[in-house]
Amino acid sequence: MSFYVNYKDEIIKAIFFKIAVVILLFSPQVYAINIISNITADTPSLSVTQLRRIYSMRQLHWQNGTPIVVYVLASNNPLHQQFCKQQLRLFPYQLDRIWNKLTFSGYGVAPIEVATQQELIKAIKLTKGAIGYVDNLSEVKDVNVIKIDD
Amino acid sequence: MLTSLKLMIRPSHVSYCFVIVLCHLCLAFTLSASEVSNKSLQVHGFVAQGVIDASGSNYINDDENLSFELTEVGINASYQLNDTFRIAGQAVYLNGGNRYHEGPRVDYLLLEWDAFHNDVWQASFYFGRVKNNHWLHSSTRDIPFARPSIIIPQVVYFDGFRDIAVGGDGAAVKLRYSDDAIGEIDFNFSRGESSISDDQADVVIGKLALGTIDHDLDAQASIYWRPPYSQWRFGISALDSSFTYDRVEIDNFFDGDFIFQFYTANAIYEGEFWQFSAEIFQERFVTSGFYFPGFHRDEIGQGYYVQASYQLQKDFSLMTRYERFYANKDDRNGAKLSQSTGGLVPSYFGFHHDTMIGLSYDFSSDSRVSAEYHWMEGGARLSPIVQPNPIANDSKNWQVWAIQFMYWF
Secondary structure (H helix, E strand, C coil): CCCHHHHHHHHHHHHHHHHHHHHHHHCCCCCEEEECCCCCCCEEEEEEHHHHHHHHHCCCECCCCCEEEEEECCCCCCHHHHHHHHHHHCHHHHHHHHHHHHHCCCCCCCCCCCCHHHHHHHHHHHCEEEEECCCCCCCCCCCCEEECCC | CHHHHHHCCCCHHHHHHHHHHHHHHHHHHHHCCCHHHHEEEEEEEEEEEEEEEEECCCCCCCCCCCCCCCEEEEEEEEECCCCCCCEEEEEEEEEEEHHHCEEEEEEEEEEEEEEECCCCCEEEEEEEEEECCCCHHHHHCCCCCCCCCCCCCCCCCCCHHHHHHCCEEEEEEEEEEEEEEEEEEEEEEEEEEECHHHHHHHHHHHHCCHHHHEEEEEEEEEEECCCCCCCEEEEEEEEEEEEECCCCCCCCCCCCEEEEEEEEEEEEEECEEEEEEEEEEEEEEEEEEEECCCCEEEEEEEEEEEEEEEEECCCEEEEEEEEEECCCCCCCCCCHHHHHHCCCCCCCHHHHEEEEEEEEEEEEECCEEEEEEEEECCCCCCCHHHCCCCCCCCCCEEEEEEEEEEEEE
């Protein structure tokens, strides 16, 4: 009986694995998103709410008092779009709307937009209090990697 | 000599020079965006040009011809002085035909003081010329790519009051709170006054009024709430303002006082493909004097709009809107208005309705074209409202269409 149950479990696992492979093959590219900051931020982890607060410009300083400088890629960049939906649980146009409202009413500033991940990584390394996101950590050095707690 | 110089420097020349300078600044900052994008200084701007046509009214122009008076250019800068203080300013050039006076404006110019902040609270004070941040689209009403349509809902964002409603010289405070249990709450309060130029006064009270109008008081408050991780946001606002009209010795009108109070409630839903928003309001407009000594009128108007947009494809979206406004809630068809003026003012000046459809296409993340068509009914949102013009606006039903290209950085 137990042999039958184990055999059945194995079949179910194999089916789910194959379905997952097919879904991944036919889905838009999925990135592994990593949040990085300048080493002056000195923050090992953030909650989703805190990250969302930082990117909607509601939290402007780190815990140690250092001003936060937010970097982003263009709103039509696939990595940015996935970051918004997956990490912030916001649609990219919602962030654009918040930033435009702040910028063009004078009540705040928008994040600094850069063209490529390389530029973003360089800016994070060089700018005190900077935060951003990348899809690959293997070539990124001298930055603080922030864990996002659900 | 001074007089001749003043005559030589005509306002249209100044406006022309201003818009050229603004365009050059936009181009210069776009070309050297990387140089100015350091963390203390931010520079942004926009350029938009369109074509617009209104038939059956003088909403855009008196001859009702196709018009290119749909130009909006703006540039702003923000500089972080230190951890606590920031300065910011924006200059715009607007040309909307008869909708508001054509020319350059300093949209805002302010000093921000970050008075208090912690993980959940943020309190900031703003001093100088501050923008109206209280209604759903008030702070971005002139920003072509950040507003919902080319012509925004006139029932709330009446173009004739644009220069008064857009903001004023004074101070504002913004309190922001957010946590996992309550969500996000924003409280805004502002107090200030607008200086009304002769050109702006012509739009508000008409050219036959030769005196001056002063904005005495403007106090506004609003509160917005977004539940935790919700796609809905809700808001309410209140405005109290007063104006004084001082006649000149030989004038068609008399000294007068105006009180304008405005209360709104709004809701917005932001889904992945669908967006909905609505604002409902009640206004009180009191006129004392002005038409003749002893004249007194105290009217309560009501209105609302609902709009929806759907993202058909990644860069292509459709939208529709339905607006209703009654200048006097006790005279919804305008019969009493017409009767009180002996039939000089037709009854359709007692309301304004609009049904609109539109579309927009994004060429890139910084350029777009929008097009829309409006079926309008009534004349209660045609300037100047204190002197309705039934000769130029002899149709109860009139239409507007517009196409506008926009670029921003």
